[in-house]
Amino acid sequence: MNSEYRKKIQRVYSRLTRSQRKVAEFIIDNPSKITLMSADQLAKASGVGEATVIRFARILGYKGYSDMKEEFQRALIDNLTSSKKVEEGLKSVSSETVLDELLKTHTAVFQNMNVAELTKSLKNAAKIIFEANDVYVFGEGAALVPAMELSFWLNRFGKKTWLFGTTGRSFFEHVVNIRKNDVSIGFAYRKINFELRILFSETRKRGGKNILFTDQALNQLCDLADEIIVTDRGGIGSYRSMAIPVIMSDALLFEFAAINETSLENLRNLERIRREYGYE
Template sequence: MRLIQIKFSRLSKGQKLIAEYILNNYDKAAFMTAAKLGASVGVSESTVVRFAIELGFNGYPTLQKALQELIKNKLTTVQRLELSNEYISEENALKGVLKADIDNIRATLEKINHKTFEDVVNSIFKAKKIYIIGLRSSSALSEFLGFYLNIILDNVRVVSSGMSDVFEQMINLNEDDLVIGIGFPRYAMKTINILSFAKSRNAKVVAITDSLLSPLASKADYTLIAQSNMASFVDSLVAPLSIINALIVAVGMHEKDKISDTFNTLEGIWKKYQVYSSEKDLYEER
């Protein structure tokens, strides 16, 4: 936004119209095609492309991506809802959301650093105790990761907002421990504060977040990037969940024999206490 203001006086008349529109409607402009942006201000698509190049970008898609990065942590839920109403209708909700999630997974696969992923897996095994924190919409991710790691390992604790404060749940945190922080726009402030606390205790920190520019990443020793571009007011957590699934599987591969024994024991418990419905139960219901 600052770049547009600096270069405004050098822009052509048509480009100034684009600049004014973006400055006043950046939340909408970030998700418009070049053609749609041009139509909204009364200029051609080529003028929009030249505007992006004049600002120093190599094309309009790069400018659009920069705008999306700029605003995704600034949008309120109300603004997200307005955007979803404009770009996704009841008729195309299913297709629109699924396509966006496919794009997020594809982008995550391209961005993920395999060496970092391996380092995170190694850190999990080196840690004396593992704390997992993900608040608000990310709490579903932290609970899922904690549920499965608890089956594989015996030193995992999911930190949550409950009767005790999150800091009280981590009072004994030290340099032998690992903290896994999960957060996506809009980032929960308490998660960021917890990672700062972890660093002050010299614990290892892993962030599962959407960008190296994320406030969680700035506190982390290792960052796993999972794209979470929203298609609506609801956070897209498909790619983050895929990363977490991969972590669980990778940890499990190291502990095959232990997992086999654990699940054999669990199957006996589940059957005895009827945790899951059986084929016989389903047949009797019919």
């Protein structure tokens, strides 16, 4: 367990009732399990009533159990290495239930989405891209997957798009070319990337706009973003999938194609040129 949250529990431990201490001890002994449990499940595992779990969360300073669970999830995942995330995932399922568990967690994310709000954000993001000159897309590590998807199709739709697939010194070779009315799009999940903050800062300074894909409504990059698309991600245990970010990327592409009349024309021209040179 993250030492910060262990200390938070220790500070209030002397004030807890016997039942509340059972909840505290279960959380300390099983930090990864709480991230997957409902209040009722945690209550049963601790041998107490659900009301005790909710009161315990409030004693720690949260509005309710869901707020406590969400913060514990972030803390746990932020402090796990990649090997630990996969290890936690393997522990939580058997080989026969992997697909079923992934489908369940992703379905739960979709069911909890505010589709109307997301659609509004995606339409606004598509409008920003449509009105922009060039587009710069950034994604590091696993986040490179939706970033590649987005940049690949925007280029095919006729919007000049540059993909940032690296960090370090070479990263700045694209940043220096950003101009007024360009747009930068970043995929940032869990940990904040230093280069993405630089990209957004430079884009803003030069008169451009920024679009942020994230799973944290209070992401530190939000103050630099002109549009924010917030979605949770499914997964197994502490492992988080990029399937939903890819779907959000696809949704943005279709919103863009719907308002960009030349999208289909560019695809047809590509097909025509390939046929002319025997690449059907």
